[in-house]
Amino acid sequence: MNAPMDERLNELQTPAKPERRRPMNPHRIALPALLILPLLLTLSGCLSLPPASDPIPVREVRAAAGPHERLVIVLPGRGDDLAMLEKSAIASGLQRAVPGTDVLLVEATLPYYMEGRLVARLHDEVITPARRRGYREIWLAGASMGGMGALMYEHDHPGAVTGLLLMAPFMGPSSLQKEIHAAGGIDAWDPGPAPPTLTRENVAREQWRLVKSWRDKPERARDVWLICGDKDRLRGAADLIATVLPPDHSLRPAGAHRWTVWSPAAGQAFASAIEKRAREQPARVPGASTSGEQRLLLTF
Numbered sequence: 001m002n003a004p005m006d007e008r009l010n011e012l013q014t015p016a017k018p019e020r021r022r023p024m025n026p027h028r029i030a031l032p033a034l035l036i037l038p039l040l041l042t043l044s045g046c047l048s049l050p051p052a053s054d055p056i057p058v059r060e061v062r063a064a065a066g067p068h069e070r071l072v073i074v075l076p077g078r079g080d081d082l083a084m085l086e087k088s089a090i091a092s093g094l095q096r097a098v099p100g101t102d103v104l105l106v107e108a109t110l111p112y113y114m115e116g117r118l119v120a121r122l123h124d125e126v127i128t129p130a131r132r133r134g135y136r137e138i139w140l141a142g143a144s145m146g147g148m149g150a151l152m153y154e155h156d157h158p159g160a161v162t163g164l165l166l167m168a169p170f171m172g173p174s175s176l177q178k179e180i181h182a183a184g185g186i187d188a189w190d191p192g193p194a195p196p197t198l199t200r201e202n203v204a205r206e207q208w209r210l211v212k213s214w215r216d217k218p219e220r221a222r223d224v225w226l227i228c229g230d231k232d233r234l235r236g237a238a239d240l241i242a243t244v245l246p247p248d249h250s251l252r253p254a255g256a257h258r259w260t261v262w263s264p265a266a267g268q269a270f271a272s273a274i275e276k277r278a279r280e281q282p283a284r285v286p287g288a289s290t291s292g293e294q295r296l297l298l299t300f
Contacts (some may be wrong), residue, residue: 075142236259251268
């Protein structure tokens with residue numbers, strides 16, 4: 001059942017900023033994507049959204065040296081553009097932690113979610129071309145709304161990227177988290193029948209279904225890392241996600257919902273992820289799918 005409208009309005013998301021907040025851009029909508037799309041359509045006469053660019057704008061940050069066999073694709077928060085992603089220091093943090101890593105910043109902003117084709121466009125315009133370039137590992141990272149986008153991609157393409165770096169992902173209305181707690185936690189929670197496709201009405205429930213599936217797929221959970229500040233407004237959702245991940249895969253740096261918290265911790269998580277993969281699975285082909293399909297992949 002969809003959350004009441006007043007509850008959806010209470011789920012307002014403010015953009016994550018590296019430093020100080022910028023004045024509100026009148027072309028950006030301070031409401032969570034997809035879950036409140038019916039409301040936005042109702043108000044369409046009063047709102048103005050910029051169109052989704054074709055293709056999705058990206059900015060590559062190449063490693064200064066190295067074999068260039070590993071890529072991290074970074075998806076932005078609700079209020080972020082390419083300039084903000086550059087200022088966030090996420091690319092430099094990842095590259096300091098794991099030298100030789102290329103980073104691709106992707107301006108997958110709210111309009112891509114609104115048009116209902118984010119996953120398809122991310123696959124066709126970003127991930128597939130990256131794979132053709134010969135990367136042996138592709139990691140998908142996303143902050144807040146971008147974390148939701150990363151989970152949407154994993155839902156439709158399970159195991160198609162090497163791993164996930166989730167930074168305080170937006171997981172839908174609090175009523176759904178209350179439902180999970182009331183059931184006794186993720187293990188006991190029954191998400192109901194799986195729908196044939198991902199839609200704006202079911203996206204939050206399907207995100208949680210995906211998270212629940214990691215309990216039965218520990219091999220996939222080993223390649224999922226979670227970062228959320230100890231004062232982040234989305235920590236409740238992160239705490240639930242952490243229950244299905246290995247204990248050391250959930251980082252809780254000091255701070256709130258902002259890039260100055262996420263970027264350093266993402267580098268720490270990524271370095272741990274690469275070290276742990278090398279230690280635990282030295283014979284595994286980098287980037288090979290954990291879903292049973294043998295693929296070479298690339299990945300915010």
